Amino acid sequence: MARPQRILQIMRAPVGGLFRHVADLTRELADRGHAVGLVVDSTSGDAQTEQKLAALSDAVALGIHRFPIPRLLGPADISTPFKISRLAADLDISILHGHGAKGGFGARLARFGSRTRKAVYTPHGGALHFNPRSPSGALFMAIERGLLGVTDALVFESAYAKETFAKHVGGAKRHQVVIHNGLAAAEFEPIIPNADAADFVFVGELRMLKGIDLIIEALAPLVGPNGLPATLIMAGDGPDRGWLEQAIADRNLQQRVTLAGVKPAREMFSRGRCVLVPSRAESLPYIVLEASAAARPVIATRVGGIPEIFGPTSDRLVPADDAAALSSAMAAFLNNPDAASADASARLDFIRNRFSVGMMVDDIEALYANLGR
Missing domain, CATH: 3.40.50.2000 (Glycogen Phosphorylase B;)
Known part of the structure; x- marks a missing residue:
């Protein structure tokens, strides 16, 4: 000792x-x-x-x-x-x-x-x-x-x-x-989304550095294979919340985007089917670790230490500050959620004994x- x-x-x-x-x-x-x-x-x-x-x-x-x-x-x-x-x-x-x-x-x-x-x-x-x-x-x-x-x-x-x-x-x-x-051992318990979960979920500070503007731009044109517009729930608060609320209104996304306020990450993982982390800069974000430990699909940018968490699936990361690339990755999830779940399982296996x-x-x-x- x-x-x-x-x-x-x-x-x-x-x-x-x-x-x-x-x-x-x-x-x-x-x-x-x-x-x-x-x-x-x-x-x-x-x-x-x-x-x-x-x-x-x-x-x-x-x-x-x-x-x-x-x-x-x-x-x-x-x-x-x-x-x-x-x-x-x-x-x-x-x-x-x-x-x-x-x-x-x-x-x-x-x-x-x-x-x-x-x-x-x-x-x-x-x-x-x-x-x-x-x-x-x-x-x-x-x-x-x-x-x-x-x-x-x-x-x-x-x-x-x-x-x-x-x-x-x-x-x-x-x-x-x-x-x-x-992460603690309990955080490696998988989470299954609710039946009424949104297509995507964001958990973090509401500021441009976290790519909240990119999310809104990427989400706006997305339609799932069921013909319904893609939906999003966002948890958090921050200096750009006012901008976000105005952007949602300007694009008439009020029925598609829910602002949930500050909530625990694991609670939010049950309220969205895929976690979005389109940050412009990071070191080693807990939200990517937490989502990966919960076996949730994650769409994230190739910034900071995120590739170190993604491990064998790091080729799935998208470029930073690129709304078109983010939208393409989100569309790929909507059209093939099983592939995203397979990637999530591989990430969980990778981080379990390393983080x-x-x-x-x-x-x-x-x-x-x-x-x-």
Whole structure:
């Protein structure tokens, strides 16, 4: 058994796949005897945020701590790392693990000057989604490059993320590892859609980066072999919800598209026959993992680490930012759902023994232990 560690997980906000990763990691580390604390932003949040954090309370023996961690660069980016450093000293922390660009920034600056604490950084996409030739992208890459000297290990959820980081930023002096996100055993139970399920389902943030505009454009002309127009249900919320509602109205799709609000992914898998993930950029999206583990057909784009999940079926991925290609793939599903189900079975076989929470935490726990030597 690994020597017990005292760990601070640091992130800006408990949202999306990043929080899912941190929550799974925190619970499993606590179950294995490690003492874990959590640092999150104090300037944002709502009732849902508090519920998520409260659900983790039994796994964070070192508490949940709130400091200002702004989305954009600001004065708190100077003061908060000092606060995290003092907290780490008070709690006798051995590992500072920062998640996302801002979590990684705080973790690594808080490690500065300490010989006993180690800083681990998982970008989760973050700055990797910026164009390094743009002014903001160049700034973020320069900051990342400057922090490499106080980065003891880089953890990437996909080989794509590791390659992109190395290309635009560089590498840590010691450890760089790819550790895929993982799912719990119960998530590998297949889901059968309801009898009244829509043809397609989307689960995610309602923003252009996720390709919601491409979905509407691709869906509009589609008619199934039964002569009926294709239908869609979409779960989630986000900054482009207003645009989406207007686009649905402009194309007279109100009877074909249902907006379900924020719902659990597995619930939505029963309400649509094929899962759509037409993202323009990703690292290693949980939604593709979750849908594949539930044995659902998935139409996704060839971006980020998605090919690493698709494995033997990666040739089925469609180009990003291509509504015509997406529409063709959706039409192929409508006309031959059995072929899509066969692909789904092959993907399930591929990921079952490669993407588990247990394997993910085994590898991260071993990394923590190696840093202490």
